[in-house]
Amino acid sequence: MLGEKVKFDACFIGLFDDKLDNFYYKDELNKYFNGILDSYFKSGEIKAKSKEVTPILNPSLDEYKRFYFIGLGKSNNLSTSILRDSLGDAFKYLVKSTDKSISIMFDTFLCDKISPETTAKILGESYQLSTYRFRGYKTENVKQEKYISECMLVSSDGNQKVQEMFELGQIYGRSQNSARNLVNTPPNILRAEDIVSYCIEMSDKYSLECEVLDKDKCEELGMGAFLAVNQGSANPPYLIVLKYKGKEKWEDVIGLVGKGVTYDTGGYSLKPVTNMVDMKTDMGGAAAVIGAMEIIGQVKPNQNVVAVIASTDNYIGPNAMVPDEVIVSLSGKTIEIQNTDAEGRLTLADAITYAKFNGATKIIDIATLTGSVVSALGTKTSGVLTNNEKFLEEFRSATLKEDERIWQFPIFEDDRETVRSSKVADLSNAPSKDADVIMAAAFLEAFAEQTPWVHIDIAGTATAKSEYSYGPKGATGIMTRSLATLILNS
Numbered sequence: 133m134l135g136e137k138v139k140f141d142a143c144f145i146g147l148f149d150d151k152l153d154n155f156y157y158k159d160e161l162n163k164y165f166n167g168i169l170d171s172y173f174k175s176g177e178i179k180a181k182s183k184e185v186t187p188i189l190n191p192s193l194d195e196y197k198r199f200y201f202i203g204l205g206k207s208n209n210l211s212t213s214i215l216r217d218s219l220g221d222a223f224k225y226l227v228k229s230t231d232k233s234i235s236i237m238f239d240t241f242l243c244d245k246i247s248p249e250t251t252a253k254i255l256g257e258s259y260q261l262s263t264y265r266f267r268g269y270k271t272e273n274v275k276q277e278k279y280i281s282e283c284m285l286v287s288s289d290g291n292q293k294v295q296e297m298f299e300l301g302q303i304y305g306r307s308q309n310s311a312r313n314l315v316n317t318p319p320n321i322l323r324a325e326d327i328v329s330y331c332i333e334m335s336d337k338y339s340l341e342c343e344v345l346d347k348d349k350c351e352e353l354g355m356g357a358f359l360a361v362n363q364g365s366a367n368p369p370y371l372i373v374l375k376y377k378g379k380e381k382w383e384d385v386i387g388l389v390g391k392g393v394t395y396d397t398g399g400y401s402l403k404p405v406t407n408m409v410d411m412k413t414d415m416g417g418a419a420a421v422i423g424a425m426e427i428i429g430q431v432k433p434n435q436n437v438v439a440v441i442a443s444t445d446n447y448i449g450p451n452a453m454v455p456d457e458v459i460v461s462l463s464g465k466t467i468e469i470q471n472t473d474a475e476g477r478l479t480l481a482d483a484i485t486y487a488k489f490n491g492a493t494k495i496i497d498i499a500t501l502t503g504s505v506v507s508a509l510g511t512k513t514s515g516v517l518t519n520n521e522k523f524l525e526e527f528r529s530a531t532l533k534e535d536e537r538i539w540q541f542p543i544f545e546d547d548r549e550t551v552r553s554s555k556v557a558d559l560s561n562a563p564s565k566d567a568d569v570i571m572a573a574a575f576l577e578a579f580a581e582q583t584p585w586v587h588i589d590i591a592g593t594a595t596a597k598s599e600y601s602y603g604p605k606g607a608t609g610i611m612t613r614s615l616a617t618l619i620l621n622s
Contacts, residue, residue, distance in 0.1 A: 140284070141231035142187075143196045144222060146241035147180040148207040156239040156288070161199070164190055179203050182214050183601075185222045187229065198231060207243040212254060213535045215246065219258035220601030226280060227263050233282040238294065250533075252285065252294045256301020257308075257613070259283050261602045264309045266316040303430050304616065308609035311416075311423030315594065315607035319395035319412040324370045324443035327392060327415070331372050331422065331441075338429025341375035350482075355442075357461040358482040361475045362444040364399060364452025369444035371483065373490065374425050376437045385436040386622060387492030388615055389483045390421030391476045391499030392443030399446050399472030400454050413607060414476070416594030417498040418443060423612035428619055435622045440487045442479040446472070458557045462486060463579055468554040471562035476501050477572050478561060484579045494523055495580055496618070498588040498611055504568040506592035513537040514593045514610065517573035520584035527586050530617040536610060538588070547574045 147155065152173050162169045172178040178186045184203035190196050202222045204210055226234060241251055263280055285298045314322065314330070328344050335342035347368050350359055355371065362369040372392075393414040397403060403411070418441045425439050453459070457469045462482040476499050487495055505515040516538045518524040524540065531538050547567070551574045554560040559578055564571055573587045593610045596603065 140196055140233045140235040140282070142198045142200055142226060142229075142234045144234060144236040145199060145201050146204050146237070147178070147201050148204050148210075148243065149180040150206045150208075152180060156242075157237055164192055164199075166191065181205055182209075183218050183221050185218075185225045187225065196235070198229070200226065204241070204243075208245065210243050210245050212246060212250065212533075215241070215251065215254055216258060216535055217601040219255060220262035220603075223258055223262040223280075224601070232280060234280060235284050235286055238285050238287040248291065248294055249297045252297035253301035253304070255285060256298040256303075257305040258301075258602070260302050260305025261308060264312060264603050266313060266604070266606060269318075300431070303427055304613050307423045307426040307430075307616070308612040310426055311419040311609035311612045312603070312607040314419040314422065315413050315416050315609070317412070319445065322412070322415075323367050323394055323445065324392065325368065327394070327418065327422075327441065327443050328370050328372055331374060334422070334426055334429070335374060338426065340425060340429050341377070343373040343375075345371040345373070353462060353486075354460065354464075355462045355482040355486075356459045357467060357478040358442045358444070360453045360457070360459045360469070361393070361399075361446050361478050364449035365445050365447040366449070367445055367447075369442070371486065372441045372443060373486070374422075374439040375490070376425065376428050376435075378433050378435045378437070382436060382491055383493070385438055385491045385493050386619060387484075387487035387490070387495040388421045388424060388437060388439040389480060389487055389495060389497035390418035390439070390441045391415065391480055391497075391501065392418035392441040393446055393476055393479060394443060395445040395447070396473070396475065397447055399448055399452055399475060401471045401473040402448070403473060410595065413595050414500050415443065416500045416590055416607065416610070417588075419607070420498050420590070420609065420611045420615060423609055424615035424619070427612070427616035431616075431620060433620045433622070435619050436491075437619055438487055438490045438492055440483040440490070442483040444479065446475045461579070465559055465578065466557040468557040468560045470560050474562040474572070477575050480576055481579045484576065484585075488583060492583065494584045496523075496527060496586045496588065496615070497576060498590060498615070500591045500594050501572050501589045502568045502591055505589040508541075508569065509539055509592060511592045511597065513539050515539060515541055515569050515589040516586060517541050517543055517570065517577075517589075518586045519543070519577050519580060520586070523584040524586050526622070527614070527618050530621060531614045533617055534613040536614045541570055541573070543570060543574050543577060547571065548577070551575050551578065
């Protein structure tokens with residue numbers, strides 16, 4: 133059973149700390165180790181604590197070159213989060229080895245706390261996400277990247293649903309990696325027009341509808357907020373609309389809106405030099421939406437979806453917007469510019485309005501929007517705000533399934549009054565330095581109006597400052613999975 137008539141370099145075995153005396157395949161494994169497997173456990177050579185990975189050379193070198201024993205801790209303490217971290221560490225360990233093919237003994241990872249289907253999906257995601265590397269553009273002294281050429285899930289009962297969920301997990305993982313690639317790409321290589329090309333190619337591949345509005349069309353429609361951000365740039369802006377029709381009629385439409393600022397200098401409200409590094413990541417929201425649509429296009433759920441991305445950079449030039457200007461948004465609402473570095477909410481304002489024009493009955497926007505959310509929540513939890521608690525609970529359910537942490541901030545009436553406090557316009561884009569995560573959301577809520585809406589601020593979570601279980605330093609692709617799961621569960 134372990135060999136499955138195919139020779140693999142490595143074999144993954146899950147170990148629970150409280151089940152070492154009797155786990156699946158133990159007797160068969162003992163044959164490989166000439167009956168001394170228990171001595172490995174007693175000596176501590178093989179550990180079963182969570183996140184412990186022990187590679188052991190196969191003494192017989194038959195069928196498998198190496199066994200990887202993956203500690204999962206006590207079975208009654210296992211959570212999906214622990215399972216993800218343990219598997220992520222194991223796959224990363226594998227990448228650093230010479231092993232290229234892996235067979236996963238699925239039954240050894242099962243316990244009563246997590247369903248077989250969920251376990252299989254997490255295995256597929258972990259395989260794709262933890263082995264991800266951005267290839268970059270180095271031309272000299274480049275180490276050859278190691279990739280796993282084959283990964284097979286072995287289940288004792290051959291459950292087809294389990295195999296399907298393993299494949300679904302890989303779709304999720306590959307799509308999140310697509311989002312990571314977009315965010316990691318330098319801004320001179322990924323401009324708005326390049327995001328357009330990517331979306332068109334993806335739409336053709338997965339039978340999505342793609343509409344692209346150029347600058348002239350945006351001007352004709354009156355997208356003054358979005359276009360104001362582009363005024364200082366030599367690069368043209370584009371508004372991208374992706375549609376997936378999962379129902380017979382175009383009704384009950386969920387709108388996904390992503391901030392697509394490909395580089396943010398802050399404009400004339402110039403960022404300090406240390407804050408400007410990595411501003412290529414300011415389109416992390418758009419990348420998550422594109423990644424989610426990539427999943428949706430492959431899985432084909434019974435749900436209508438419209439995704440809207442207003443993409444530009446925020447550069448300084450002769451025509452760039454300056455504080456004190458008043459602009460007119462697509463909705464007709466006027467906006468006083470008090471900070472040109474509060475540009476993301478301007479692009480989102482018109483994108484939210486355009487999502488409503490395209491029939492969105494619920495809207496969720498996602499953006500690397502404010503530094504204040506990082507101060508409040510750090511780099512592992514995304515901030516959320518809403519005008520509709522029921523819709524937020526639907527999204528929260530999706531994030532819990534995907535182990536992508538969120539925390540809710542309030543919007544009080546006096547916050548809305550602060551955003552409306554401009555003496556010369558309907559709204560101010562940055563009326564206060566205090567609680568900017570709330571100010572930004574209160575501003576966006578004015579454009580969502582009565583449409584159920586959730587705002588996600590991923591300024592702290594869109595990138596990882598160091599290597600972690602699910603990937604390397606750099607773009608995380610955060611919320612790709614949760615957005616897709618929201619749609620699949622609707």
